[in-house]
Amino acid sequence: MKKYRLAAPEICAPEQRSFWLQDAGGSVATQALVGNEETDVAIVGGGFCGLWTALRLRERDRNLKITILEADFCGSGASGRNGGQVHSWFAEIDLLEKLVGPEEARSLCNASVDAIDELAELQMSGRIDMKLRLDGWYWTASSKAQEGAWQNAEGLCAAQGIKPFETCDAATLHKETGSSASYQGIVEKHAGTVQPACLALGLRDLALSQGISIHEASPVLSLLQGETWQLSCPQGQVQAKKVVICNNAWASAIPELRRYLYVVASQVIATEPAADILDRLGWKDGKAICDSQANVLYYQRTQEGRVIFGRGSGEVAYKGLMGPEFNQSPNHGSDNKKELRRVYPELANLSVTHDWAGPVDCMVEHLPVFGEMEDAPGLFYGVGFNGTGIAQTPVAGHILASLVLGADDKWSRSGLVGLTRRTALPPEPLRYLGARVVRHAICKRNDLEIQNKKVGWINRKISELAPSA
Known part of the structure; x- marks a missing residue:
């Protein structure tokens, strides 16, 4: 009999919430778990991965009882704190090939393109207003050390006869981004940006409309294996036949996963609106932009003219424990502000109205992993997105749904399933x-x-x- 103790996250103060969450008016909208409930599948975590998994399960079984348990409110974790960039897995096709081989690598990349189409359909149909803008994703270099960072991915795509990227020279990048900092790169045209908190909250509404039970403000404090799994929350318990761990960096509380998972922080800032300045620079639409430095920069312009500017800071969590500094950096995004002035000196006088941080669940292979615990049957997991998840978690939902339902298909047979091919990390300290x-x-x-x-x-x-x- 297995028992796991999970750590309740440090809930953000309202003023420390990301711009996205404040802009979307994110808050608890469902009842906390009180008393005892029974369910077929309990999902721990109400972010992109948990919500997409629930929706994929519902697509395949209309009668399945599905319960999501979320510590805060849906999207309040990594899903509502990121840079809002949407691009396919073709940028990681070289990493995928190493892990799963060329055939499945291409299949997963195509599945992520399908996921972008699915997001576009949700937007166009009016079911979720995520402010999706498919104006391209630009992968650039702004120093000699960054030049050609995309060549492996681009070369493997060419070897398979596919061309998701187009080359950009300095003039093109200056015209499209309004900055001369990046002078070479590539663009994936069928990509762009979203308001990620709107997407998460929209997925919550969609899940509720599909009869999926969601309990927010209900952190899972422990998991106990028995004839069924018992999930304990502060005011109640859920008995579940199967459990899926989809709580991002907080999954590192599980020792079997922590061996492979490490947690680092990202920092993001949002400026005051400056549409007139951005228009004059030529940065007029919803393209996503990133560079290729180790502490990668990623940025977008919102519809009202704010600049969202993120950077991987690399702060590391000891034993996966995340304190208040993983909600808001003590330096209040000073590194981001410095880089913003380098990339856009014309914006040096803009006020920064929001700064926030967030934990990122990372694997050595920079790709997520899915599976069922070998010595804890009925306990499944999907973690390690390395900060790339908006077009990837819809695919993750397919994989996890097949695993939970015991299906024998391309999803359950994916090379992303199982820890045996993953690299274990040294023990603490x-x-x-x-x-x-x-x-x-x-x-x-x-x-x-x-x-x-x-x-x-x-x-x-x-x-x-x-x-x-």
Whole structure:
């Protein structure tokens, strides 16, 4: 008999919520769990992965009783804090090929393109107003060290006779993004941006309309294996035949997953609206832009003219424990503000109205993993999205639904299923201490490379110890 203790997340203060969540008016909209309930499938986590899994299960079984347990409210975790960038898995096709082989890699990439089409249909039909704008995703270089970062992915696509990307020169990038910082790159045209909190809250409404039970403000504190699984929350319990863990970085509370999962922080800021300035620069639509530095930048312009500017900070969680600094960075996004001035010096005087942080669940392979616990039958998991999930979690929902239903199909046979091909990490405290040293080296190297300055041999070697596929 297995028992797992889960950690309740540190709930954000209202003023620390992401711009997205405040803009969408996100809040608890369903009843907390009180008393005892029974269900066929309990899903821990009401973000993109949990909601899409519930919807995929409902598509395949109209009579299945499905219950989502969310610690805060749907979308309040990583799903409502990210950069809102939508692109396919073709950007990671090289990583996918290493893990699952060329045939399935292409299939998963195509499935993520289908997911973008599905998002577009939800937007066009009026079922979810996620403010989707498919104006392209730009993967760029703004220093010599970043040049050609996309060549592996682009080359493998060409080898398979597919061309999801187009090359961009400096003039094109300047015209499209309004910045001269990035001077080479590629664009995926069938990609773009969303308001991620609107998407998450819309998926919540869609799930409720499909008869899926959702209890918000109901953190799962423990899982107990028996004839059925018992999920304990502060004011009640759920008895479930099967359980799916979809709670992002908080899944690191489970030791079997923590061996492979590490948690880092991202930082994001939002500026005051400045549509007139952005229009003059030529940045007029909803394209998504990122660069190729180690602490990757990702940014978009909202419809009302704010700039959302995110950066992977690399702060590491000890034993996966996430305190208030994973809701809002103590430096209030100062690194992002500095980079915003570098990329858009014309915006140097803009006020930053929102700054927030969020934990990112990472795997060494930079790809998610799905499966059923070997010694805990009926306990399934989907984690490790590495910050790339808007077009990928609809695919994850297919995989998890097949696993939960015991189907034998392309989803359940995916090479993303199972931990045996994944890289285990060192135990604590070695992992944390080593990560701190490596992170310092990465930040120092990153800052030098952005300025096209020479990186010392020792610093380079230490920085290369970072997990990579």
